[in-house]
Amino acid sequence: MTQISKSDVQHLAQLSNLQLSEDEIGPLQADLENIVGYFQQLDELDTAGIEPTYQVTALENVWRKDAVDTYGIDKSALLELAPSSEAEQIKVPKVL
């Protein structure tokens, strides 16, 4: 059985850009441990020499022209969606 520690949960939260509250960590630790434990059954399968499947309809390299297409959407309409913007730029808090 795979063990998932509290610090594992905190590490995963960091990788996932999630700022979890203290009371979320315990239940998530138990859930993740059970779910990852459930995955162990795949160990029963012999997958030696089997190619992985990433795409199911055999499509490869669907090309398009290297040209800008705005899909008919104005820059201003997209900027309006941002919680904060100034001088045609999206505004964010300080980075560091």
Next chain:
Amino acid sequence: MSRISDFIGVSARMNVEQAIAKARASESFNAVLSLTEARALERADLVDRGEITGSLAGVPFIAKDNFLTLGGTTTAASKLLENFEAPLQATAIEKLEAEGAICIGKANLDAFAHGGSTENSAYGPTKNAVDTERVAGGSSGGSAAVVALDIVPFALGTDTGGSIRQPASFNGVVGIKPTYGTVSRYGVVAMASSTDTIGVLTSNAHDAALVMDIMSGQDAKDMTTLDDFFTPAALDGVKKIGVIKEAMTDDVDADVRATTQAYIEKLRSAGHTVEEVSLSMLKYALAIYYIVVPAEISSNLGRYDGIRYGKRAEASTLTEVYGASRDQGFMTENKRRIMIGSYVLSSGYFDAYYLKAQKARTLLINEFNALFASYDVLIAPVAPTPAFKIGANAADPIKMYLEDIMTVPASLAGLPAISVPAGVSHDGLPIGVQLIAQQRDDALLLALAESMEGNN
């Protein structure tokens, strides 16, 4: 339940007004998150004046609230997108509007389509159309309920691992998840890009074929779309059908098995050959799915950071804004899936989980291919149980995931699959059966289902 043809050639304004009145009268089911009344009435008047024409002119419909639409919000049933108003419409919506159909509002779902009961909605669960103490299923629970409640003749849904088929079964309506790539996903909130599909829920198979015919086809804005292969057709003779025996074990509810068996007998009476077949990979499909799909979710949901759109949490640094916006904007199930995805993709675990699952996926596909060399269609239950009580599976994510065990195999292989109403349980709950075909045989599934309607 009404049919699409009931809405054609009559006043579009009346159609829309009646559908909106029915939606308001059914508010207690919590199936509809928002109505786009002003835009719908405006379009209805254009239809009535002959300025918009088409094969669905004046027919009202509802879209799951993960389709971007104009004239209102698109929330994905999340707090993060609570006030989000899309600047564009999904290709599927655009194609239906081009044929004169009128979107009257948006249906409830599990937030970001993560779930099998619509209980993960930030706006509360949708109640089952037949029994309000039970779930509507999910994640397209609202879409199934609005068809079952006869608010609209069709509703759009998305199906990544069963999210159209299972709620269709729970509410007694038809639901089709097409071949992967049949309908453009442009303008639809992405969940797991290697299995996400768009389909429709209706009262009957014929109407599902009408809507699929309009929505299907290649779209430069979704590079995974296939050429427009979908053409509705009548059933061309008797078929060879395989019953997946691993889906008919004692673990499956007795009423569900009996209903499936009764449908099989009706198929035999109609002249089809039905034999038991084995899909030994069925038992592994759920583990494969809950590795592959969260991996894709963790990547696809990276875009929700509170910067370019959606709700931004107050914090002093950029990193804290990301973390807090995501913590406040996502439901627990969203966080669970994102973190599982981060886990199976992280270095040291990638080969053991993600790569192993993608190899096992190949084994599942190989087994399907071998069966389709001898059989036209496969049959199995849609879910192991009829609709369960609200809250019954809430405490145990794995118990909830097990509801998907019958539907995830077709998703992982990109196969078309439908849920058709087949009967009811001893306490009156709807039960559907699932028909699965090889890629591009979507029209065959609908033709077979239509040929069996009225035989129940």
